[in-house]
Amino acid sequence: MTHIVWDWNGTLFHDIDAVVGATNEVFRPYGVGPFDPDGFRAVYTRPIWVAYERMLGRSLHDGEWERLDEGFHDHYHRLMLACELAEGALSSLQSWEQAGRTQSLLSMWGHERLVPKVNELGIARHFARVDGLRSASGGPKAEHMAAHILALGLDPENVVVIGDSVDDAHAAQHVGARAILYTGGMTSRADLEQVGVPVVDSLVNALDLI
Structure with a gap:
């Protein structure tokens, strides 16, 4: 492997506390929660509206998803200001670069928010390319991964995707890359292990595997 495509939210950027906190805020009026990270992971799935229906124990009403999603993002963008890079993220980026290999960043977070945050944290120079979501609805990550790999001119056989979701593994498989x-x-962890790719508890362990 000579190139890593990193995911952002939940991978390089440790924002689980902001995600859980924002979820608790939007469900407080319903009398649901509060969740801790493990409790949230137990009900989380994609698409996220299905997870919301799990939390509520019923189907969403017309317009309810849009209100919940908007509320979540309002709270998330406030709470994520206190979040930092994941443990081992910076050292992993540096060691991979020092080994003479390349890396890039592909996120399903809005591109207009992603790029300033990456710059603010001082890590933009480590990436050959940074891509966030440029459309209103992202859908599966696979199509975005294909465009990302094409733009970089990479051979997928030399690429490993490191992410925190089942969607990251599916996107890697879609283009013929490997995934951790x-x-x-x-x-x-139980849901990640069902995919059949390596699962690690630290980013340093991911690099060790490669």
């Missing part, structure tokens, strides 16, 4: 999944995000 990290337990620092929203998905439980």
Whole structure:
């Protein structure tokens, strides 16, 4: 492997506390929760509206998803200001670069928010390319991964994707790359292990595997 495609939220950026906190805020009026990270992972799934229905124990009403999603993001963007890079993220970026290899960042978070945050944290120079979501609805990550790999001119056989979700593994498989999944995000270890790719508890362990 000569290139890593990193995921952002829940992988390089340790934002699980902001995700759980924002979720608790939007469900407080319903009398649901509060969740801790493990409790949240137990009900989390994609698409996220299905997880919301699990939390409520019923189907969402017309317009309810849009209100919940908007509320979540309002709270998330406030709470994420206190979040930092994941443990081992900076050292992993540096050691991979020092080994003469390349890396990039592909996130399903909004591109207009992602780029300033990456710059603010001082890590933009480590990436050959940074791509966030440029459309209103992201859908599966696979199509975005294909465009990302194409833009970089990479051979997928030389690429490993490191992320925290089942969607990251599916995106890697879609383009013919390998995947390593990290337990620092929203998905439980049990759900990650069902995918059939390596699962690690630290980013340093991910690099050791490569």
